[in-house]
Amino acid sequence: MFKRKIxxxxxxxxxxxxxxxxxxxxxxxLCFESALKDFKQHFIEKELKLTPLRLKVFQLLLKDxxxxxxxxxxxxxxxDGFSSTxxxxxxxxxxxxxxxxxxxxxxxxxxxxxxxxxNSHSPTFMICRKCxxxxxxxxxxSGLKFNKETSSEFKIEEAIIELIGICKNCTKIEVI
Amino acid sequence: MFKRKIxxxxxxxxxxxxxxxxxxxxxxxLCFESALKDFKQHFIEKELKLTPLRLKVFQLLLKDxxxxxxxxxxxxxxxDGFSSTxxxxxxxxxxxxxxxxxxxxxxxxxxxxxxxxxNSHSPTFMICRKCxxxxxxxxxxSGLKFNKETSSEFKIEEAIIELIGICKNCTKIEVI
DNA sequence: AAGTCAATGTTATATTATAACATTACTACA
DNA sequence: TGTAGTAATGTTATAATATAACATTGACTT
Ligand SMILES: [Zn+2]
Ligand SMILES: [Zn+2]
Ligand SMILES: [Zn+2]
Ligand SMILES: [Zn+2]
Numbered sequence: 001m002f003k004r005k006i007x008x009x010x011x012x013x014x015x016x017x018x019x020x021x022x023x024x025x026x027x028x029x030l031c032f033e034s035a036l037k038d039f040k041q042h043f044i045e046k047e048l049k050l051t052p053l054r055l056k057v058f059q060l061l062l063k064d065x066x067x068x069x070x071x072x073x074x075x076x077x078x079x080d081g082f083s084s085t086x087x088x089x090x091x092x093x094x095x096x097x098x099x100x101x102x103x104x105x106x107x108x109x110x111x112x113x114x115x116x117x118x119n120s121h122s123p124t125f126m127i128c129r130k131c132x133x134x135x136x137x138x139x140x141x142s143g144l145k146f147n148k149e150t151s152s153e154f155k156i157e158e159a160i161i162e163l164i165g166i167c168k169n170c171t172k173i174e175v176i
Numbered sequence: 177m178f179k180r181k182i183x184x185x186x187x188x189x190x191x192x193x194x195x196x197x198x199x200x201x202x203x204x205x206l207c208f209e210s211a212l213k214d215f216k217q218h219f220i221e222k223e224l225k226l227t228p229l230r231l232k233v234f235q236l237l238l239k240d241x242x243x244x245x246x247x248x249x250x251x252x253x254x255x256d257g258f259s260s261t262x263x264x265x266x267x268x269x270x271x272x273x274x275x276x277x278x279x280x281x282x283x284x285x286x287x288x289x290x291x292x293x294x295n296s297h298s299p300t301f302m303i304c305r306k307c308x309x310x311x312x313x314x315x316x317x318s319g320l321k322f323n324k325e326t327s328s329e330f331k332i333e334e335a336i337i338e339l340i341g342i343c344k345n346c347t348k349i350e351v352i
Numbered sequence: 353a354a355g356t357c358a359a360t361g362t363t364a365t366a367t368t369a370t371a372a373c374a375t376t377a378c379t380a381c382a
Numbered sequence: 383t384g385t386a387g388t389a390a391t392g393t394t395a396t397a398a399t400a401t402a403a404c405a406t407t408g409a410c411t412t
Binding site for chain 3: 049051053054082083085087088091092095
Binding site: 019020106107126128129135153154155156157158159160161162163164165166167168171 | 195196282283302304305311329330331332333334335336337338339340341342343344347
C-alpha cells in the first residue's frame with residue numbers, strides 16, 4: 001500500500017512533464033549544477049575546448065533563466081577581468097550556439113542557456129513578459145505540429161517559435 | 177452536367193488552399209492590385225488617414241513578396257522624393273504594423289505586407305532562404321496547435337512563428 | 353626554436369532602431 | 383478669417399545590436 005502510493009506519485013510526475021519549471025520555485029542551485037555538469041560532459045564527449053571564457057559565459061546564462069543581451073554579458077565579463085569588446089561576446093555566443101549550448105531569443109535579441117544540450121533541435125520558447133524568464137520546450141512537449149499541407153508545400157529546415165505571454169507563476173501572483 | 181464540372185473545380189480550389197502562392201508563378205499584377213484595394217478599403221472602414229507616405233511604403237512592400245529592411249525602404253523613399261531619415265520609415269512601419277497591414281520578420285529584421293489585413297492574428301511565416309520570398313499562413317492553414325499541457329502552463333498572448341527552408345518552387349528548380 | 357593553429361584581444365565600422373524636438377498642414381471653431 | 387489644436391512628417395542626434403579585419407597570445411607540433 002505504501003509502495004503503491006509512491007509509484008502513483010512517480011507516475012503523476014511522469015505524465016505531467018515539468019515544462020515550466022523555470023518559472024516556478026525550484027532548487028535552482030541543483031538546476032544550475034546539473035546543467036553545468038551536462039555542459040562539461042558534452043565538451044568532453046565532443047572533444048571541444050572548454051576555456052575560461054566559454055565556461056564563464058555559460059555560467060552567466062545559467063544564472064536565473066533570464067536571457068542576457070550581448071552587451072549585458074560584456075559588462076559582466078568586464079567585472080570578472082575578461083576583455084569586454086563586442087566581438088568577445090559574439091564569438092563565444094556563436095560558438096556556444098553552433099554547438100547547441102545556447103539559443104538566441106529573437107524577440108529579445110538576447111541569449112539563453114539551452115535546456116537540452118547535445119541534441120540539435122528546433123526549440124520552442126515561452127517568454128514571460130512579466131518576470132522575464134524563459135523556458136524552452138522540445139517538440140514533443142509542445143505538441144506543436146504542422147499539417148500535411150504545410151509540410152508538402154515547404155521544406156522546413158529551421159523553425160523559430162517564441163511564445164510571449166504570462167507564466168503560471170506570474171498568473172498565480174496576479175490573482176492574489 | 178456542365179454545372180457539375182464547374183462546382184467540382186470550385187471545390188478543388190477550396191480544399192487545396194493556395195498557401196504558397198507567393199512562391200509560385202502567379203498573376204502578381206492582380207495580386208498587387210487586389211491587396212492594394214483591400215488596404216484602401218480598410219483605411220476607409222477604420223477611418224484611418226491614408227497619406228502618400230503610408231501608401232508608398234505599403235506599395236513598396238507589395239512589390240514581390242520579398243521583405244524589405246527599414247533602410248532599404250528609406251532608399252526607395254528617397255528616390256521618390258520623400259524624406260528618408262530613419263524615423264520616417266520606422267514610424268510608418270509602426271503605424272502599419274499596429275493596424276495589421278504589415279508584419280516584421282524577426283529572422284530578417286525586415287518587413288512584409290500582411291496577407292490577411294484587417295483581422296488581428298498571430299501569423300506563421302514561411303521564409304525561403306533561396307528565393308528570399310515570404311508567405312504568410314494563418315493559424316487554420318498551418319495546422320499548428322499546442323497541446324493542452326502547454327496552454328494550461330502558459331498564457332500565450334503572442335506567438336512568433338517563422339519557418340525557414342526551401343519553397344516548392346525552389347525545390348522544383350533544384351531538381352532540374 | 354620555428355611553424356601552426358585556435359582562441360582571444362583590439363580597432364574600427366556596419367546595421368538596426370529610437371529619443372527629442374521642429375515644422376507643416378489640415379481641422380475646428382471663436 | 384484668424385488662431386489654437388493636432389496628427390503627420392521632417393530633422394538632428396544618438397542608442398543598441400552586430401560584424402569585419404587585423405594583431406597578439408599561448409598551446410601544441412615538428
Ligand atoms: Zn533553475
Ligand atoms: Zn512570469
Ligand atoms: Zn503576388
Ligand atoms: Zn524559394
